[in-house]
Amino acid sequence: MPIRRLLLPALALLISSALAQSDPPPVKSWGRYTLQYTPRNEARTYIPAQVLLKQGTRTLLTASDDTIRTELQPLRPGGLPELVITLYSGGAHCCTTTLIYTQDNGRLENIGVLEQGNYPARYADLNGDGTKEVVVYSDGLAYYDWSFASSPALGTVLGWDGLRLADRTRAYAYLPGQLAVSYFKELLNELKTAAADDEGPRAELSGYYGNMILAGRGLDAERVLRSQVFSKSPTLAAWFSAHRGDLIGASYAQPEGRLSIFSGAVYPPPDQQP
Template sequence: MKPFRKLINQLLVSLAIVGATSVITDTAKAETITGQLGNIRAEISFDKPEEYQYKNVRLQIIRAGKTVLDQKLSQENEYDKPIGGLFTDKIPVLNLDGDKEPEVIADFFTGGAHCCVYSLIYRYDRTSGQYKSMRQEWGNGGYRLQDLDKDGIPEFDSRDDRFAYAFTSYAASAYPLQIWQYRQGKMVDVTRRYPKLIANHASELWKEYNKIKQQDDGKGFLAAYLADKYLLGQGQDGWRRVQQVYRKSDKAQYFAQLRKFLRETGYAK
């Protein structure tokens, strides 16, 4: 009987260990997102103890088999979700500024009903042999990487998220076009270099305003439209059209608020 009891005890201990291991695995699942271009490889690893929690987020960048950066990334809260790229499950590793040295983009979503996306962009500094980073806030809208001028270098096609809630609810807000280029560690607003895209965007905003004006006052769409017109150097014409169509009782207050906002955000002087 003693050998049998010993065997039972060993089995119970083994089951306890397996059970404990299972609990640990279920409550803290380790995951990894990767991306690669040539001999540059990026990896983001993190633990996922709960469905919407992300902890121990760590970024590694490997160059020709050598780990050059191994860094635990700070999080504003445990709901900051590493998402790879916005439209792919891989980390974007690509040349953003034409210097033949790939950058690494780590995108994060902060959680919530409709907010927010930000990017950590890493560039390699040959002098120090290290990676340096910057953070770009995208708000609700995110971005799309597109080579808009066909020069082989992508632009960040986005929108000005400062217009969210500025004049109306989030659902009724609209946004002017915003285009960025990454240049040696800095993001440069180059929206005004693309007048055709701005004009098309303004035209779409005007059409949308006319579609919804019977159900909504359209303040959000008119504000974004006027901002686009300022980007085109057509602020006076934009004001003329906005003042013609918006005739509600709060027009004086709305126009004053709109002028102030456009000055504060740099669209008007």
């Protein structure tokens, strides 16, 4: 699943580890269920890829998109690993959607639909408890006041909290912290050469600030910006003052703002299909 943008070194490193997990062998059986996969067909009329999740002869879920990946990941304790179905639309800068299912309660149950935008997810056991967290790089600030190529990413983590997948970013604050450090370094470099109206410094400032908020250090970031950035660039200071509320809102909306539960049998739902 391609990434179409210029990446900071830290973000490129994090995403490369996610892409290294790409294209596992398709899941054919999962406990009491089976999966049937049909790749997209472009021979005459375009037909998207499709996966059927079945119990015996009964089809419980039909999912379709340009590209589909299936894998098993242990995202909650006990029972079988969860079934992860990743759908990619094939569009520019969009869109990746992940459906997550469990059967640990004796029935097929969706425990999450994650709208990821441009970035793949990475699955890693970050605390050594035997279940994996979902590391997601959000493009929630894409196109805000800059082109997509300059849009900053926000580092977030979802994990099982005993009842559901929930925002666990603060427990792994070093992940958005790494991105914040990279954005801040780029911001300082840009200030030496960029024109006053260049979009780069605005985007890098926002990447630094948003990721510091996610790491629980938003006030620290404001102090650093006042002492090391705004004294050098009144233009950036004025821009930040005007947009601070939007940046805070966008950062706090991640990642649960992109997570929902799906109870239907066809995805995308018929009313959302072209």
